[in-house]
Amino acid sequence: MIDFNDVKKEWEKDPEYKREHEALEEEFALASVLIAARAEADMTQQQVAEKMATSQSYIAKMEGGMISPSMKALKRYAEATGSRLKIVMEPASLQ
Numbered sequence: 001m002i003d004f005n006d007v008k009k010e011w012e013k014d015p016e017y018k019r020e021h022e023a024l025e026e027e028f029a030l031a032s033v034l035i036a037a038r039a040e041a042d043m044t045q046q047q048v049a050e051k052m053a054t055s056q057s058y059i060a061k062m063e064g065g066m067i068s069p070s071m072k073a074l075k076r077y078a079e080a081t082g083s084r085l086k087i088v089m090e091p092a093s094l095q
Contacts, residue, residue, distance in 0.1 A: 051080035
């Protein structure tokens with residue numbers, strides 16, 4: 001059996017893998033923040049969907065990075081989970 005961490009270390013040496021992974025970093029970060037807000041609110045996707053007047057599948061797509069939600073959708077998600085939406089831009093040099 002091959003250890004996943006060993007495979008991942010090898011992948012990380014590949015410049016193309018690194019480029020592709022970094023290109024998805026913002027999407028992973030957004031998904032993580034959405035899931036964390038929902039977990040902190042102790043809500044299911046269905047409960048968030050009901051508060052947003054949308055479908056559970058839409059919430060799953062937001063959290064799974066399958067869609068790029070609008071600012072309006074992000075605000076509604078934050079409101080539904082009792083969170084505050086905060087957008088931050090950092091200088092690229094901090095990456």
